[in-house]
Amino acid sequence: MMNNLKNKKSLSSVELSPTSICQSRSLKASHRGSGLIEVMVSLLILGVGLLGMLSLQANGLNGNQRANFVTEAQLIAQDMADRIIATTSVASSPLANADIRTGSYGDIDVEKSDLPNAAACDPTSAAGCAPAAAKAYNQNEWLRIIRDSSLPSGRGLVLWTAAAGAVPAFYRVQVMWDQDRVIEDATDATCTLNNCFQMEVRLP
Secondary structure: OHHHHHHHHHHHOOOOOHHHHHHHHHHHHHHHHHHHHHHHHHHHHHHHHHHHHHHHHHHHHHHHHHHHHHHHHHHHHHHHHHHHHHHHOOOOOHHHHHHHOOOOOOOOEEEOOOOOOOOOOOOOOOOOOOHHHHHHHHHHHHHHHHHHOOOOOOEEEEEEEOOEOOEOOEEEEEEEOOOOOOOOOHHHOOOOOOOEEEEEEEOO
């Protein structure tokens, strides 16, 4: 019994040495440092994920915008194609038919910054128009459509390809825009997969 009391007294009188206290403090400090590193790593992972999401969102918006531009460019190109076909189908004006079938519309090149001219003749009227006047009217109306469009630095171009052997002659209508908005002059725009819609018009 006396031995047990002595052991309890000896245990209660044990004190921590300075070395053990320093070790305990350094252990707590290292734990605090580990927690800070974990927080910084978590923030880094979160930041990378947010940047990835923003990049995906930007690409999605750009893709949607391009789809809208393509749709609008298709409608603009179809308008000129309809004008060409309508001109070749005017039975009461064989001169106009012969004129357009030799590529008279193949030099049309308009851009959004151009100003439309006052048309002196309307080919849709009962009196009709001479070939040059009809072309000027159609070119002027096409320019108005391009100017009213949302295409940045929009440009419309009509090219003529003469018949070659068994391949008949045709017009190529191109509508271009500045997808990245880096072109100062629309005449610098070239037809590429990313910023152009084109279609061929074969005469009836």
